[in-house]
Structures are given as structure tokens and as C-alpha cells.
Amino acid sequence: MTNPLIDDRLVDLVLWDVVDAARLTDLPRFQDHSRETFELYLGSCRRLAREVLFPTYREMDEAGAQLVDGRVKLHPKMRDAYAQIRELGVIAATRPEAVGGASLPATIATMAHAYLQAGNLSPTALCGLTTGAAHLIEAFGDEALKETFALPMYEGRWTGTMALTEPQAGSSLADITARATLAADGTYRIEGSKIFISGGDQDVTENVVHLTLARIDGAPPGTRGISLFAVPRLRPEGGALVDNDVEVSGLIHKIGWRALPSLALAYGSRGDCHGWLVGEPHRGLPQMFQMMNEARLMIGVQGAATASVAYHESLAYARERTQGRALTTRDPASPPVPLVEHADVRRMLLRQKAIVDGSLCLAAVTARLADDAEHGDARAQLLLDLLTPVTKSFPAEQGYESNVLALQIHGGYGYSSEYLPEAWLRDQKLNSIHEGTTGIQGLDLLGRKVVAKGGAALAAFSAAVREDLDRSALDVGGVRAALDRVGALTASLGARGLSGDVAGMLAHSADYLALTSIVVIAWMHVKLTNAAAGDAPFAQGLRQSARYWLATEVPRIEHLAKLCESAESSYVEMQDDWF
């Protein structure tokens, strides 16, 4: 049996029931759509993922990308994979017709693209990066910039990158030093180094546009002096494309996503790198952050998709591979049973399922909030902001754990590259690092999101969860108590921060993120089981998965909350020379 990548039944339930995506056509931007056009796009993505992308995954992972004479050569099959994703209109799917898009809701695009990601991350991410880069220009650039840079990207003739990170600064964007000097023609001359630039060069389209953070000469230090520039590899000049002095200075040997090269770039080593200011000077970081939710949501879906494809692989293996007997079978001549019959293997499978179902449902819920927020729904915006760090980090962290279980179920075979779980394990690990590490997500959640607007976001969250709990046929007393606990804990941590003890408030931000994630995923399981009535096997499975999560994960919250509340101080007080 071929790997389905993602369970269609789950996606259908989530879309048409849990987030009621058919009603998205009530929103002005989506009024020309119908459930039929949504399903058409979803179906096309499913087919492309299964028939085109997944069959190329293994060979792309094995061969990776090459750096030859300063230029990147992608895997030969990347050209066709990219062309077919482009053909489907994936790059501008959610953008308006005015820029060549299809005005699809983020909700639909997110779940449709999840299949592409599960099928083969690298070509899909090449398109996703291009969307993000073009969107920055669409949102903040003037008409000329849109015409010159955004349209070719939305069209897929050019690709785009996000060029933030510098070797010396890492996650600390305040410390970036790339320089921009105003030139007589009104553009800027860019000079500096960037690192970990995914898709920073390729040979499947004629050009790449780097959305680059740099400091205009004389800008204030820190994050308030960073501006955003469009810096193409080839710049349009006199009707032609000429070299723009952005060199590939290194190819990083990533352990996963191997067909999407991560590069070090050198800007302006010949003093001839032109950059076009996007938006306001010194507003580069806030502008970037307006798009960050989008990027972080995409990471979350990538995490969910990567966990999903591995889950299905290990499920098929556990059903097919016979080994050993029931604990109570004494007759060695009885035939061996499939792995799935062993309780501990079912535990590993059900844990994966609980993580995957919860993550995919969360991706849809968050995307639906993004659609509503874009239509001016303030409550949706509050919830979106609150959920983003969880949506980004839970699939990365627990998705990784889930990928480990998929490998473990394969036993010794899983430890070899003849089987795929080890490849997805490598892919998944990136998601806890890029677009803000898990540590940063914890600080964002506790330090900003839950305390924003006097706790309004958290109140909206609690109300939304309660609404679903009230409709649940499960025993949700534990979730209710956990929700109360999160509220009280957050109030007490917020008060600590306000009293000046910010370090104490944030000491256990990792535990706070973990416990909030458990509640959020419990909420997703409640939503799923509310939506799936009846005794069909699929509904039974969802209930079992919800029961598992409520029984094994939700009770962990109390301990984590105590650690946060007490600001348990072992690592806080640990001194460098004590290690």
C-alpha cells in the first residue's frame, strides 16, 4: 500500500466540520469561491503530492544539492517538481487576482499544501519561501517594486528568499550588521554576509530575490535601525538582467531538507550590489514580523506533515510485519502476529496519531483564525497571535518525538537509510530551529502573547476552549481544570513580571510552552471528537486518540505549572564554572 501522506478523512473532517471552511465564502475576499472550488484545489494538491512529489523524495534526499563553480545545481528532478507545483498556482494561491493569485483562504491552502509538504518538503518550501518574499513586497512595497519583483515571484518565474540571519548574530537580529548606503539613483548599495539562506540560489528559474535585512548608514543600533530590501541575484537594468554582486560563499551541509540548499551569501564584494528599500526605513523588523505569523504557521504545518507521513509509514509497517506473539501465548509453533498487535507498538502508534491529528487540526484552526483576522475580526487576531508559538513549536517538538517512534517501530530496519523514517527524522529537526527556536517561542508566548492587552487573548482562548468542552461527550473535567490552572498560573506569572521580576516570570518559559501546548492539543482532540460522531472506525480512532491525550498528557500540566509558579531555580542559579 502506498503511503497516503495524510489521512484524507481527517483533513475533510477538519475542514468541512471543525473549522467549517465552506462558510469562508461568506467573507468578502473569498466570495467568488465555493466548496467545490476549494475541493478542486485540495484534490489537485493531493494528487500532485502522491503521484509526483512523494515518488521523488528519496532520491532528492539522497543526492541533495551541489555547489558548482559558485552556482547551485539542484537535483535534476527539482525542475519538474517545481514546475508542477507552480503550474497548480501554489505560489500565489492565497493572494488576490490583482497579483495573479487565486484568492484562496489560508485555511484551504494550508491543508492542501500540507500534502505537498508531506510528499516532498524541498520543492514545496522553495515555493513557500517565494510566496513569503513576494508577500512582503506586496504588503509594504510601492507599485514599481511590486511590478518589478513581486509579480515575477508570484508567477513563479523567479523565486524568493528571506535573508535575515548573519553568521555572528544568529537568532539575535538586533545584532545584524549588513550595510545599506543610499546611492544617487535612489537605490541602496548593500554590503554584508548572510547565512542559512534557504533557496539562496537555484537553477530552475532565471532569478532569485532576497528579502534582506540591513542597516542604512547612520541607523540607530538594535532592532530599531533595521531596514528591509529587495536584493535580486540579477537586477533589471536597461531591459536586461545583469549580475547584482550577490555571491554564494558557501553551501551548508544540512542534515535534512537536503534538496533545498541552505547557503551563505556575500553581498557587494565588488561594491555593486543594488538593493531596493521595501517599506519604511528602519521598519524592517516590524514589517518582517507582520509576516512572521505566516512563516511560523507554515513551519507548524511542515512539522505536522513530516510527522504524518512517517506515522503512516510506521502504521503500514506495523500491520505488515509479523513478529513475536501475544504475551500470553505459550505455543512457539503458533504463527507470529503483526507488530500492531503488541500493546507497546500500539502505544507508539497511538501517540503518533494523537500528535499528528492534534497538529494538523491546530494548523487548520490557526489558518482559519488568520482568514478571519484578515477580515478585521479582532478576537480572531488575538487568538491567532496567542496560538502561533504553539502552532509553530508543538509539531516541531512532539512531531520530532513522533518521528522517533516511527523509526523505533521499524526496529533495526528503521536504523538504516534503506527505510524512510530516518530521513523524515532529519527533516523534522529543522523545525525546532528555524523561524525562531523553541526557546524563543516559549519567551514569545509567555513574555508577550498571553499577557498582551491585559490578558484579553488568554480570556478569548479560555472562552473558545470552554465552548467546545461544553459540547463534548468525553470526560473533559481534567481539561477544564487544566484550563483554570493555566489562567491562574498566567495571572501569577504576569504579576511577577509586572513587579519587576521578569527573569523569574520567564525562568520556566519552556515548561509554560509545554503545558499550554498540552491544553491546546487537548482542545483540538475535543474539537475532533465533537465533529466525528458515530461508531465508524475512524470516529472510534479519534475518540481513542483523544482519550489517550486526556489521560496521559493533560495530567502532566499540574507538575509543569508548579515548576513555573515556584520559578524552580536549579538552572537559573547554575553558574558557568559549575558545569
Added chain:
Amino acid sequence: MTNPLIDDRLVDLVLWDVVDAARLTDLPRFQDHSRETFELYLGSCRRLAREVLFPTYREMDEAGAQLVDGRVKLHPKMRDAYAQIRELGVIAATRPEAVGGASLPATIATMAHAYLQAGNLSPTALCGLTTGAAHLIEAFGDEALKETFALPMYEGRWTGTMALTEPQAGSSLADITARATLAADGTYRIEGSKIFISGGDQDVTENVVHLTLARIDGAPPGTRGISLFAVPRLRPEGGALVDNDVEVSGLIHKIGWRALPSLALAYGSRGDCHGWLVGEPHRGLPQMFQMMNEARLMIGVQGAATASVAYHESLAYARERTQGRALTTRDPASPPVPLVEHADVRRMLLRQKAIVDGSLCLAAVTARLADDAEHGDARAQLLLDLLTPVTKSFPAEQGYESNVLALQIHGGYGYSSEYLPEAWLRDQKLNSIHEGTTGIQGLDLLGRKVVAKGGAALAAFSAAVREDLDRSALDVGGVRAALDRVGALTASLGARGLSGDVAGMLAHSADYLALTSIVVIAWMHVKLTNAAAGDAPFAQGLRQSARYWLATEVPRIEHLAKLCESAESSYVEMQDDWF
């Protein structure tokens, strides 16, 4: 600074204080030794690991082993690495002088060899496998077999393997089908396939001896019909070594331990594969199991060593790499601080340290029990049996988590193969699979070990822990309560098993293993802090690490115990078609 692989201060404390290894010379087998000879061996291993093995690790990992014309070619540097380990007497270190050994206690050898494993697993494991194979013959074979096979292995002229697993049987040894037919000359003709045979061929010594499980024709089915054979690649015949019809049928592309090839072997495809019966017919499995503790203890040390070297790498990186500022620093012009200053990075480092220190201490404690047990100490044997599943699986599972944290601390750099943490992460994953998966360790602990001899082992364990708790200056109330909880829980689960509900008893064996491991590691931290008095930075660090474990891990036990006790049934009841 070079990576120290393992902290010498920790090993010295553990050896000379926690397990009082100098007193091992009181035991008859070690009476010719002294603390000085122990330290001499330890020092030699430390130097070899740091100066010879570790510098070859990266290139061996990158190049791996090759299969050329049916023979394995190891990495060119393997020859020298192997020669130097052999030279040091590692292979027969713990064996008596009669077989060419140095009669070193397991305690000393274990901690000394941990450095070799941390330096470079593959050449070290080639020797460790040889020790295991030779020891099987020493223990169960007759004089002729010892002379022919064990001595060349102990000498290091030949290497050895453990050939148990077959493609169709995996972990289920009851299902192995390799056949042994008695021949006129008193030896057997072997026919069958084995898989995942580490070191199954190599080009650094002239011969390899496979300690092979097979069924003598007419043997009963299941585990009671399996016999053990010595099956060399080249058999001694007429004063020469002639081909013995064991072919390499495949090289498995392992994701780690890449310089130690894992092979598929085909025995007797020409009908000319001679095997020598080791020990009694049909007693192969019990004989193998008598050695299994040794192998499982070795896996545990490998896990601890692999976590240790990565911990030290990420500690050095966190001290050296500057990034960002304290949460309370508002001035962007202030210099960035080293990563180690960030609370969440210290959390990741302290968690690694707590896992590594606990695992290494546990390895020494278990090895000391093995030395005592070998001298007839029945209580030591009970404790050794009880602790073995924990010693094998905790460093594999939490060591892996620790390896993930080492990568995470390296950020984007950690996601590249230019840095070493990703390589150790790959190495570590094997330890939860080979020599009995973690699932099997859980069943072994709960289904056999803790209920053995009417609970005598558990009683001995509790008494031993209490003795150390009574001497502790830490707040160990939580550990005391946890210990009581384990006792009561085990009694209740044992009663359930006796009443016939074996499946219910064992449903949460994974959680039982996890909670017992938390208590065992807490015990190790109590031992370490009991031994390290004073306010020196090293002692402070141990106390902090103990505080961390007691505060963050020990309280988790209650929840895990409840899951076991209630036989929480989500995955137990999960049906195949509900997935």
C-alpha cells in the same frame, strides 16, 4: 578547547568514592591489582581516546565502510585505531590471565572503556563484540574450542560477532530458522541467513568468528530448541585457514556507527559451512542470556558516553558563542553575552548534565554489582538483574534526548554536518534498538526482574536506595515517597499478574520503566552528592544537577504510577482498523 569526552572529575569521584573501586582488590580475582594499576589502565584509555580515537571520529563517520566484491573494506584509519585499542589489552581486559587477560574488574574496564566509546564508537565496539564472542566460548565451550577460537579473539588476532537476528524474526528469537546438521566429523553444517551482524566482516584481522544461534535438526520449536555455534569465516583445516562458506550478502546502510559495518550474512550456500557447538544442545538462548547482562551494560555505557561527548561539545559552544542579551538588558549597543548566560540554554545544559552524570554513575554502580555478583554475592546479583534494563535503556532514551539538546544549542550550525552533534545523535539512536529494544526492556523489568524471587530484588533495591537517602543532605523527601510508590505499585501490578491479568499488568510497562528509571537516576544523584562534599565548583554543579532532577523529574512519577495502576486502556483497546 578540545572536547574532554567525559569529565575526569566525575569518573574519579564515581570510581574512588561512589563505588569505592580501590576496595575491589579485596576480591580474590582482583587481588594482584592495586588502585595504581587501575589508574594506569584508566589513564591509558583516556589518552588513547583523546589523542587517537576522537581525532579519527569525523572522517570515519563520513566515509563509513564499503562492500567491495563481497568483502568489507573498513575505513583506512580503522587498522591503526583497532591495533592501538588491541595493544592496550582492551579485548581481554576483564578476563583472567589464563586466557591472556588482565583480570581487571568490570568496574574499572567499564569506566575506562567509556572514554574509548565517547572518542569513537566503531573501533571500540569492534573490540567489545570480540570480547563478548570470546567470553561465550570461554564460559560454555570445551578446552579445544577455547584454544581454537577464544584465544585468538582475546588476543585480537581474530574478531568476533554475535549472530542472533534473522530477517524474518527480528526481536523474536523464538522464530529463528538457521539450521545445524550434525556431520560425521562431530561438527555441524550450518545453513541460514542472519542480519544486522555488526562487524560481520572486516579487513583488519585475518578472521572473524560468528557466535551463531541455529536449530539442530529435530530440535523442539521456540526458544527451547536453539543452540549456539562458533562459525568462523575461515576454518582451521590441516594447519591452514580455509573458506568456511559464510558470505556477506548485504551491507546495511546504518545511519550511525558508520565505520562499523552491519551486515547480512548467508551461511552454507555451498553446503560447506562448519559450525562448532558451544555448550549444550538447545541451550543456546539461556547461554546467550547469561552474557546478555554484559552486552546490555555495554550498550548503556555507549549511550552514556555518546551523550557525554555531545554534552561537552555543546557546553563549549555555549561558553564561546555570543548571542543576544539578558532579557532585562534594553541597551542594544551593549555587547552580546555567551549563550550559557541565557536561562533556557542553561536549562538544556543542566538537563544534559543530569542525564550524563546519572547514566555514567549508573554504569559504574551496575558494573560494581557485576564484579560482586561474580564473586558469589547474591544480593549484588539480584540488584544487577534488576538494574540491567534501566542501565541499558535510560542512557539510550534520555541520552538521545540529551543529544537532541546538544544539537539544539548549536542552532542552525547544529543542523549541519559541519558540526558533530548530529553525528552523535545518529549514533545514539541505535541504543534503543539493539540488544533488546526499549519496549523489551520494559517487559523484562516489570514482567521478570521486579517480581523475581517474590520481590526480593525490589526489596534489596529499596534498602540500598534508603541507605543512601539517609546520608543525604539534600531534600530527599520526594525520592523517599517515590520509592514507596514504586514498591506499592509493583506489589499491585504483581498481584494483577498473578491473578491472571498479565496483559493488564504489563500494559504500561513503558511507563513503569520510565518511572523506575527516574528513581534510579535520582538515587545516582544522591550518591554523587553524598560523595562530593564542599563548595568547589564541581561539587556545586553536582548538587545543582541533583536539585534539577529531584525537582523536575521525580514529581512525574505519581502520574506515571497512576497510568500503570489503572492500566489506562486507550492504546490497549485501540483496534487495528481504528487507526
